[in-house]
Amino acid sequence: MSISIDLSSPEARDAARPASSGSAKPSLVGLTREELGRALAEAGVPERQVKMRVQQLWHWLYVRGVSDFADMRNISKDLRATLAGHFTVARPEVVEEQISGDGTRKWLFRFPSRGAGKPVEIETVYIPEEGRGTLCISSQVGCTLTCSFCHTGTQKLVRNLTAEEILAQLLTARDRLGDFPDRDTPDGAIVPAEGRKVSNIVMMGMGEPLYNFEEVKKALLIASDGDGLSLSKRRITLSTSGVVPEIYRTGEEIGVMLAISLHAVRDDLRDMLVPINKKYPLKELMDACRAYPGLSNARRITFEYVMLRDVNDSIADAKELVRLLRGIPAKINLIPFNPWPGTNYQCSEWSTIEKFADYINAAGYASPIRTPRGRDILAACGQLKSESERLKKSERLALEAMMIAGHGEA
Structure with missing residues (x-):
């Protein structure tokens, strides 16, 4: 059973966000030092104070999680007023929070307009697991890639998210989960790594991160900064459908873990499932993966492979997958297809997925079958879509029927 908390009423909205979040003032969140x-x-x-004030603000924003200048207690009242007059550090509007029966949470965030544009909405998902919690972050509003099996890809690209908006998803999720130090504890108190609810982040939400490279880079370098949010780069994974030039740059300039949305082992099929393959075919993609810095058995590339019935799930496909990845330290995540209204694809039979996984495992590659999470709130892989394109009641009923039918296979 899922729970949906609608925060779009004026009363709930006021309680869920600081009053200044709709401000036209520029945000300090997402800026480099x-x-x-x-x-x-x-x-x-004053110039002589700038370095010290940067350190103070960095601590308040990313260690303490403050979203109001008034809470920055070691900064003078006059300077706090000056900062508040020029800037904002407020969170985005949380329009809706949905909690799945399995504990997965999905938030609908609304960001204010940029220039002449309109306010935009994006979705972010938190997946709690034993020993860790993973936040799935969006990088764009909509997507340009039109992967044929992906619900998110049916929403046209509206715009890229800024580094501020990318980081705001992480900061707001930590707010909602109680993952920042208590405001009343000593200023130096920091939530220990093992106590964090958000221990990992994945750039696997709405959009193609490498089509928004500069803003994603800035956000991830701040997220991994040791004097702030301090997430290890080994706990940050960037997923791409195969923007080959930026894969090289990701390894050199960001240095986080890499995931490839593969889904097919032949160019003709991948051209259909993941159309960017027409521009960067499998050979170029594999060459970029083999050149990714720091690869080892402890630092593998993850290949994501959605299981589509009678499309890409044969043993012949498994054999070709092993051949394709030869020489690359890799893990293959097998993803049971998550249904959405209007799709023509079906999830592979569970027995077929298990046989596929057994073959990959026997060839020496870890090949876990990803447990679908948050399906009841459309939070599973490939299901994210801005609530600005809300599902009609008939579509929700159709989805529920599809999930009931699919449950019998799993």
């Missing part, structure tokens, strides 16, 4: 220093200098902070 250098950019933050320039912003403070332009706001009138």
